[in-house]
Amino acid sequence: MTSGLAEKRREKYEAILKAALKVFAEHGFFNSQVSKIAREAGVADGTIYLYFKNKEDILISLFREKLGSLVRKFHEHVHDDDRADEAIRKVCELHFTELEKDVQLAKVTQLELRQSSRELHSEISNALKPYIQLIEDVLVRGIEQGIFRSDLDVKLTRLLIFGAMDEVVSSWLISGRRYSLSAQVDKTVDFFLRSLRA
Amino acid sequence: MTSGLAEKRREKYEAILKAALKVFAEHGFFNSQVSKIAREAGVADGTIYLYFKNKEDILISLFREKLGSLVRKFHEHVHDDDRADEAIRKVCELHFTELEKDVQLAKVTQLELRQSSRELHSEISNALKPYIQLIEDVLVRGIEQGIFRSDLDVKLTRLLIFGAMDEVVSSWLISGRRYSLSAQVDKTVDFFLRSLRA
């Protein structure tokens, strides 16, 4: 029953990631001890190193898994023949609602992820790429559909859109989540579409 | 001659900040030792603590000084009776050209500043407030001038604008500055104004 073993391994892997998410969100990356994560996950300190190369690797893996899941969710809800303006709305909606649902994840991605070492930055930006690319794909499709301006610089625009959403989330977190994040979707998307439309 | 003393004090204060900017930009906040900053500034380790409370205080002070100077520069170039759309252009232009001119500052604000502790974040967002407020003021003025839509949510929009610019700078840095940052001003401002205009 190899699947039993692999499954068990996967379970422990995810237990550690879950514990890490909680600890990182609560204390920040640099103030989180590996031993604290181990305790939270109910494993020995050394066990962590059977699943992850080092402390940074935990953060990267966490980020990859979560971002991958976000991209996957997007693909579940949006199809290639959907209207690009609806797709933009869906991206923003998922971005805001998913992070609103999972505050720990929001904290880690917005605040703690930046607290990493120099080398980590390229890893992180690699992990972000599929998401940024996804936004670009929607922009390109919008132009093809004749919905978006054909003179758009898609490489620049994808950054403007991602950066704008990112800042809204950060600000919401820093404010202590005193208002609804998902309530910002409409106005945010409106802002984007006014600029994008042909 | 207290002013002589005060002047001397100010000089050393600035020498330390200048050294810190260089060291932080080169090695990142967490990989910068106070002793390295002291050596770069030509003072003893202990002297640092006569001017700053602790290591974080150096970063905050650096940020405040630099951001204050950026805000000051804006006020030099833009006046209350200027057209709001021109003011938005001026904000973006200054944002991009100032950071393009001072790469060390760009690195510190975009990358290293985020590597700070939990407590630091509120300090940083405090230091950012005057700049964000400045953007908001322009938006309000634009509405009053009838140039911008009156249904704008200025609190949200200022974030969208700041976040978008911020991301363009980050991306430019991460790319290794392989293209001109200031060359992005026109398209970026165009993106903003299409959404803002009445």
Added chain:
Amino acid sequence: MTSGLAEKRREKYEAILKAALKVFAEHGFFNSQVSKIAREAGVADGTIYLYFKNKEDILISLFREKLGSLVRKFHEHVHDDDRADEAIRKVCELHFTELEKDVQLAKVTQLELRQSSRELHSEISNALKPYIQLIEDVLVRGIEQGIFRSDLDVKLTRLLIFGAMDEVVSSWLISGRRYSLSAQVDKTVDFFLRSLRA
């Protein structure tokens, strides 16, 4: 078929020792992980502990086996009625040629063996005793045969002889084996015999 089982056990025991010899010679005792020896021997980590008490026990066993084999070889080549001066030559010849043939063994005995813990030292000197004793026996026989001085302090002299040979081997190893070790036999034995002869 206990002998079949015992044989299999012996085979695995020797496979582990052979692997340990290679790993110890290459990385030194303290830089050799038990898991590395296990991998080299093609067994699981835990299996090591079915054959050896602990890591040190591997080293001691290795030493005993190898030294025992050296003593056995000596007895194959020298007989009680041989001339003692010829026996001294044989001892030195075997000492140098055997270690020259088996560099891994030389490295372990000369360099890594010393890197052991306090408690190990008595074990090691126990394992060395048969060899030192063998030298003493030759000396006693030489006196009886009238070939060696009767005023020799055999307890001291056996140390002088062993220590001298030991140092030649160590120096040869440290030099990177840039010359022939066995070529030193004649001059070394000459040095000994000038002092020993009646």
Added chain:
Amino acid sequence: MTSGLAEKRREKYEAILKAALKVFAEHGFFNSQVSKIAREAGVADGTIYLYFKNKEDILISLFREKLGSLVRKFHEHVHDDDRADEAIRKVCELHFTELEKDVQLAKVTQLELRQSSRELHSEISNALKPYIQLIEDVLVRGIEQGIFRSDLDVKLTRLLIFGAMDEVVSSWLISGRRYSLSAQVDKTVDFFLRSLRA
């Protein structure tokens, strides 16, 4: 008063070395914690690293200082125009009496010094070189004086002599110092001179 500062520094340096000698002799290199040395020396753990690069550096420095002092002592007692056979006696006498007087040093040099890492070995053999060279110089002088055989291989012979003495000291230590080490000088030197004499 720079000499005051330098003196103070030297004093602390020696206090740490003295503490290290005691701790290493008692527990062996690998079982000696840096913190134990610090406590013994009456300084903070971190202070150690103001004087030494790392733990190994303490051992190397200790070795160098002590061996240097032994070489210096030899030069105080022997002069270039002394008879080479007397010089050999002096070498052996100093070797045995100095280590007999300073058992901690004997333990460290004979037993613990070998327990070092691969890289350390070349450092150690470098530190030993002046002493080995000193023996060679005496041999060369003996040949020039016509006292020693002119067909001596001085490079080999210096090893035989050093190795023989070294082993006597090791054996004495392992025996628990149950006999006088310096009492072995006469017979040891006699063994050497019988081989060396023209």
Added chain:
DNA sequence: TATGAATGAGGATTCATTCAT
């Protein structure tokens, strides 16, 4: 004011050994 030697808390990681399977 300025110095810089001294402090000492703090933590990621390794690896010999165990034990459930």
Added chain:
DNA sequence: AATGAATGAATCCTCATTCAT
């Protein structure tokens, strides 16, 4: 007998900060 995943004790070193001078 054999496995190898899990354990968790153990420690060197860094570096922000202090304080005697």
